Amino acid sequence: MTGDIEQVARRYARYTAIGAVVIAGVWHVGYDLTVTVTGWHDFRWPVLAAVAWVVYTAVGAVAAVALLRGAEPSTAGTGLLVAATLAVDVAVMLACHPRDLLGTIDWGWGSVGWVGVMLLWNRPRRRAELIAFLAANAGLMLAAMAVTGTFDRVSVAKYLVVVAGSITLQLGYSVGCHALRASAEDAALLARRLAADDAWRMSAQRIHADRLRRYAAIRDVAEDLLERLADGADPGDARVREECTAGALRLRRLITEREDVPDALVTALRERIDAAERRKVLVTVPPFGGTLPDLADRVREDLLRVPLQALDGARSRARVTVSAMSTMVSVAVVADNDDLPVSPAPVREASGVVITYQRQGGEVWVNSIWQAP
Amino acid sequence: MGQQHLAGPVTVALVEDHQVVVDGVRSWFGQPGPVTLVAQGPTIESVRGVHADVLLLDLNLNGTMIVDRIGDLCEGGQRIIVFSEHEEPETVRAVLDAGASAFIGKGRATRESCVETILEVAADRPSVTPPMAQAIATDESPHRPQLSDQERLALLYWFQSMSKASVAARMGIKERTVRQYIDRARVKYAAAGRPAPTKEKLLICAIQDGLISPGEVDVYTSLAARPDR
Numbered sequence: 001m002t003g004d005i006e007q008v009a010r011r012y013a014r015y016t017a018i019g020a021v022v023i024a025g026v027w028h029v030g031y032d033l034t035v036t037v038t039g040w041h042d043f044r045w046p047v048l049a050a051v052a053w054v055v056y057t058a059v060g061a062v063a064a065v066a067l068l069r070g071a072e073p074s075t076a077g078t079g080l081l082v083a084a085t086l087a088v089d090v091a092v093m094l095a096c097h098p099r100d101l102l103g104t105i106d107w108g109w110g111s112v113g114w115v116g117v118m119l120l121w122n123r124p125r126r127r128a129e130l131i132a133f134l135a136a137n138a139g140l141m142l143a144a145m146a147v148t149g150t151f152d153r154v155s156v157a158k159y160l161v162v163v164a165g166s167i168t169l170q171l172g173y174s175v176g177c178h179a180l181r182a183s184a185e186d187a188a189l190l191a192r193r194l195a196a197d198d199a200w201r202m203s204a205q206r207i208h209a210d211r212l213r214r215y216a217a218i219r220d221v222a223e224d225l226l227e228r229l230a231d232g233a234d235p236g237d238a239r240v241r242e243e244c245t246a247g248a249l250r251l252r253r254l255i256t257e258r259e260d261v262p263d264a265l266v267t268a269l270r271e272r273i274d275a276a277e278r279r280k281v282l283v284t285v286p287p288f289g290g291t292l293p294d295l296a297d298r299v300r301e302d303l304l305r306v307p308l309q310a311l312d313g314a315r316s317r318a319r320v321t322v323s324a325m326s327t328m329v330s331v332a333v334v335a336d337n338d339d340l341p342v343s344p345a346p347v348r349e350a351s352g353v354v355i356t357y358q359r360q361g362g363e364v365w366v367n368s369i370w371q372a373p
Numbered sequence: 374m375g376q377q378h379l380a381g382p383v384t385v386a387l388v389e390d391h392q393v394v395v396d397g398v399r400s401w402f403g404q405p406g407p408v409t410l411v412a413q414g415p416t417i418e419s420v421r422g423v424h425a426d427v428l429l430l431d432l433n434l435n436g437t438m439i440v441d442r443i444g445d446l447c448e449g450g451q452r453i454i455v456f457s458e459h460e461e462p463e464t465v466r467a468v469l470d471a472g473a474s475a476f477i478g479k480g481r482a483t484r485e486s487c488v489e490t491i492l493e494v495a496a497d498r499p500s501v502t503p504p505m506a507q508a509i510a511t512d513e514s515p516h517r518p519q520l521s522d523q524e525r526l527a528l529l530y531w532f533q534s535m536s537k538a539s540v541a542a543r544m545g546i547k548e549r550t551v552r553q554y555i556d557r558a559r560v561k562y563a564a565a566g567r568p569a570p571t572k573e574k575l576l577i578c579a580i581q582d583g584l585i586s587p588g589e590v591d592v593y594t595s596l597a598a599r600p601d602r
Contacts, residue, residue: 287461321533332533
């Protein structure tokens with residue numbers, strides 16, 4: 001689910017960028033090219049206008065490619081392209097007669113803002129830079145009006161309408177899209193946090209359920225024993241004492257074992273320890289210490305296989321130990337298991353786990369060790 | 374072993390808040406024996422002022438872990454053996470770093486192993502119980518001692534096997550050599566920049582016993598280099 005939402009956020013970013021490219025392209029072909037062709041004879045220097053159109057196209061294409069790749073553009077490269085864009089602006093003004101400065105054929109100053117939007121889209125300070133760019137564009141036109149003395153009421157009104165219109169559209173699109181992208185990213189972050197909370201809650205529930213299950217099992221053992229003692233069972237009886245010892249061992253394990261890290265290896269061991277205890281085997285388990293490194297499934301299986309066989313076949317007692325470092329995990333079982341076939345030489349598994357066996361004084365000791373390569 | 378420095382039985386004071394454990398320990402040290410229980414109480418304060426060769430200390434008193442009090446207790450040179458079911462390696466290391474001489478895990482303690490540890494500690498000889506072996510072998514802190522592969526393996530097997538004899542059989546060496554590896558690891562561990570008050574005595578005894586040579590006692594790290602000091 002988190003992945004889907006992150007994809008949605010990425011899609012928002014991509015499609016708004018594509019939107020900027022499409023608007024600039026449609027505007028440039030639909031309006032700029034049309035007025036350049038239809039107003040060819042009205043230009044003072046039509047060829048200059050055509051060259052400006054081509055340069056605009058080239059700069060726009062470079063900006064569009066960079067934008068769609070999503071890379072942050074360099075300051076030097078962006079500066080050069082911004083200068084070229086403003087040069088297009090000036091060239092179109094020069095190509096027009098002074099009387100057409102604010103006319104329909106002077107397409108440059110209303111259009112270059114879209115190239116600015118694309119060029120500055122992925123810049124860290126895009127909003128400030130885009131405002132500066134649009135202000136420079138408006139300033140150039142104002143300067144041209146000053147030079148040509150075009151300060152009559154109609155011209156000033158036209159100027160204000162075009163400036164206000166183009167700035168609102170261009171700046172508005174850029175700011176709006178980035179706000180949308182930021183919201184989408186926030187939503188993705190929130191979704192990720194919720195997913196982490198969910199995972200934590202589920203694991204806590206599992207731990208809690210497991211703890212309740214073990215509490216219940218131990219309560220059963222303790223209750224049964226206490227009832228029998230209350231009913232007159234003899235504490236001197238070897239069998240009663242043995243059962244008391246088993247209950248005490250399980251209680252001690254409950255007190256000391258940690259549950260905050262549900263590790264697959266430890267979980268598998270605990271299940272079989274519980275099973276052995278149900279068979280009335282006295283299992284001693286020092287707390288599983290150290291930090292268990294992440295183990296491949298194959299390594300974990302090889303580490304557990306023989307120690308679990310030794311535990312499963314224990315007649316009356318077993319001791320299970322796990323030692324771990326970041327580069328080593330060792331699992332051992334000492335048990336009164338008469339049936340486990342032992343290998344006199346260490347057995348090396350393909351996973352790198354080495355298993356050693358020893359039989360001594362009615363007990364078998366198996367030890368599997370994995371060391372990081 | 375190790376009683377040649379001591380005239381009479383080794384005296385022990387016990388701090389333990391569970392009467393059933395107190396009774397059990399008292400039965401272990403019944404007269405006549407090499408160890409005598411001279412005082413016991415449920416709090417550290419209850420045995421303060423008592424002179425005992427060794428203080429046997431439960432780590433969890435009335436629901437509170439008292440690892441942080443071990444350093445102060447060791448200040449005056451008191452030998453401390455912690456007696457606890459909290460055998461996690463990090464707890465054992467914290468206890469040893471604070472200056473305790475040994476750690477006995479309640480889960481596996483027997484009269485023989487307990488008396489042996491007390492006698493070794495009272496004589497300032499290196500003593501390594503299975504939980505200590507696990508804690509020293511798996512230490513990955515920046516101040517860990519440099520153990521040889523054989524020493525680390527001997528520690529690990531001592532923790533995970535049934536006896537030192539089985540460790541010797543597994544490693545194909547004599548039991549005496551196994552003891553030597555384990556004891557050397559303990560001496561190195563005690564010497565590795567740890568502010569244990571009885572460290573000097575332990576090192577002197579280790580040199581006297583030929584466990585290490587004086588030239589090898591260069592594992593000391595300045596306390597100032599420890600970030601937490």
